[in-house]
Amino acid sequence: MPKNRSKINFKNVRDLPPMVMSLRSMAANPTGSWRNLRPVIAYKDCIQCMICWKFCPDAAIDIVDDRPVINLDFCKGCGICAEECPKKCIEMVKEGK
Amino acid sequence: MKKVVMGNHALSHGAQLARVQVIAAYPITPQTQVVELLSEIVANGKLKAEFIKVESEHSAMAACIGAASAGARTFTATSSQGLALMHELLHWSAAARLPIVMANINRAMAPPWSIWTDQNDSLSQRDTGWMQFYCQSNQEVLDTLIMAYKISEKVLIPSMIVLDAFSLSHTYEIVDIPDQELVDRYLPPFDYQYRLNVDDPHTFGGLTTPDWYMEFRYKMHHAVNDALPLIRQEGIEFGKLFGRAYDTVDPYRVNDAEIVLVTSGTAASTARYAVDQLRRKGKKIGNLRMRVFRPFPFADVRRYLKKAKKVIVIDRNISYGYHGIFAQEVKSALYGHSDVPVYAFIAGLGGRDIFPETIGRIVTKVEKSKKPTRDIYWVEVKE
Numbered sequence: 178m179p180k181n182r183s184k185i186n187f188k189n190v191r192d193l194p195p196m197v198m199s200l201r202s203m204a205a206n207p208t209g210s211w212r213n214l215r216p217v218i219a220y221k222d223c224i225q226c227m228i229c230w231k232f233c234p235d236a237a238i239d240i241v242d243d244r245p246v247i248n249l250d251f252c253k254g255c256g257i258c259a260e261e262c263p264k265k266c267i268e269m270v271k272e273g274k
Numbered sequence: 275m276k277k278v279v280m281g282n283h284a285l286s287h288g289a290q291l292a293r294v295q296v297i298a299a300y301p302i303t304p305q306t307q308v309v310e311l312l313s314e315i316v317a318n319g320k321l322k323a324e325f326i327k328v329e330s331e332h333s334a335m336a337a338c339i340g341a342a343s344a345g346a347r348t349f350t351a352t353s354s355q356g357l358a359l360m361h362e363l364l365h366w367s368a369a370a371r372l373p374i375v376m377a378n379i380n381r382a383m384a385p386p387w388s389i390w391t392d393q394n395d396s397l398s399q400r401d402t403g404w405m406q407f408y409c410q411s412n413q414e415v416l417d418t419l420i421m422a423y424k425i426s427e428k429v430l431i432p433s434m435i436v437l438d439a440f441s442l443s444h445t446y447e448i449v450d451i452p453d454q455e456l457v458d459r460y461l462p463p464f465d466y467q468y469r470l471n472v473d474d475p476h477t478f479g480g481l482t483t484p485d486w487y488m489e490f491r492y493k494m495h496h497a498v499n500d501a502l503p504l505i506r507q508e509g510i511e512f513g514k515l516f517g518r519a520y521d522t523v524d525p526y527r528v529n530d531a532e533i534v535l536v537t538s539g540t541a542a543s544t545a546r547y548a549v550d551q552l553r554r555k556g557k558k559i560g561n562l563r564m565r566v567f568r569p570f571p572f573a574d575v576r577r578y579l580k581k582a583k584k585v586i587v588i589d590r591n592i593s594y595g596y597h598g599i600f601a602q603e604v605k606s607a608l609y610g611h612s613d614v615p616v617y618a619f620i621a622g623l624g625g626r627d628i629f630p631e632t633i634g635r636i637v638t639k640v641e642k643s644k645k646p647t648r649d650i651y652w653v654e655v656k657e
């Protein structure tokens with residue numbers, strides 16, 4: 178199966194794997210543009226419990242220097258982090274504002 | 275080692291010998307003993323496997339899908355309503371090309387509530403992409419389970435081992451339980467090329483546009499079809515190692531037969547007994563047992579039926595508004611190849627016994643008839 182190519186052109190069924198699968202990690206497929214609400218963390222109130230990191234269904238929160246950082250290339254704005262945050266220091270703000 | 279075991283436990287022993295790595299199951303009569311014994315085998319450390327207790331059959335199949343995706347050899351067992359609840363995930367497991375093996379103990383669908391055998395549960399799953407093997411003895415159940423892993427893992431299509439409630443599941447028979455060392459020689463460990471791997475991540479089952487969806491279906495159809503010669507080849511291979519060979523169909527005294535019965539499951543054993551009785555009366559009769567339902571062995575069915583003068587299909591199932599499901603497939607196989615009339619009989623629904631005398635009466639009726647006058651003949655219904 179061809180790999181590590183930005184654009185893959187299959188010719189016929191013989192090129193396909195038996196089941197449908199991405200050719201690469203989905204890290205190559207940014208989905209942040211689907212978002213219309215953006216989580217914004219108020220770091221002054223953040224206690225670094227990492228509950229947001231644990232709950233993010235898309236693994237779109239990275240831990241950088243012991244702090245949660247939203248990866249906006251992949252965050253779809255579902256708001257689960259804001260809902261679960263025990264300190265309520267994640268605010269969902271409208272994109273474009 | 276020869277042991278006297280019930281059909282359900284033949285499955286448990288078979289799964290143990292196949293060294294399954296993950297078992298996920300939810301109890302349902304008449305299947306429960308299959309996984310009950312397996313849970314003991316796992317708890318006693320005789321089989322290194324994860325036994326996952328789940329909250330429904332839907333979840334049992336989902337757990338098998340997850341485990342198989344990670345490259346594990348998986349097993350589950352169910353019946354009737356449980357199989358129906360799995361339906362969505364039967365499509366998923368087959369199209370995701372996961373070689374899961376499952377036992378389904380044929381139990382009639384409710385209502386009316388029933389725990390006894392008929393085939394409408396498994397045959398309702400005809401178009402999910404699962405292979406289906408119908409067994410007639412406890413020995414065949416154990417052997418087919420082991421063969422199914424080899425076949426499924428080669429073509430990446432799941433297999434369903436099907437056996438009749440009570441008349442097989444709870445019936446004790448002598449079963450030769452093969453040595454582990456011999457089974458290991460026949461069945462290598464499952465090495466799954468497409469397993470989930472954190473070092474080489476892929477997403478599975480994603481959105482596919484009309485440009486390519488059909489090609490995946492084309493591939494899947496060919497994989498199921500490719501299993502047919504493989505089933506035959508593995509049946510011979512198994513015979514060489516274990517002394518018991520298997521084929522897609524099981525013909526009995528059909529060579530010079532003018533009337534051929536087509537049967538499946540335990541009704542086939544009864545039909546063979548009836549054939550012997552009728553042969554003693556000088557009647558030229560034979561039986562063709564359907565062992566594999568999907569992939570459907572069209573060529574074999576034609577080979578054994580086209581010389582007959584009359585074909586009788588006894589279906590322990592019904593496609594409402596049509597007739598028996600095996601009868602439908604047999605007619606389809608013969609269409610354009612032979613003009614032999616096919617008589618479609620429905621018998622034994624909801625576990626009603628099919629006796630040798632039942633089959634005798636069916637044969638007498640057909641002998642007197644020149645051609646089928648009805649699309650469907652109901653056997654011993656209180657009309």
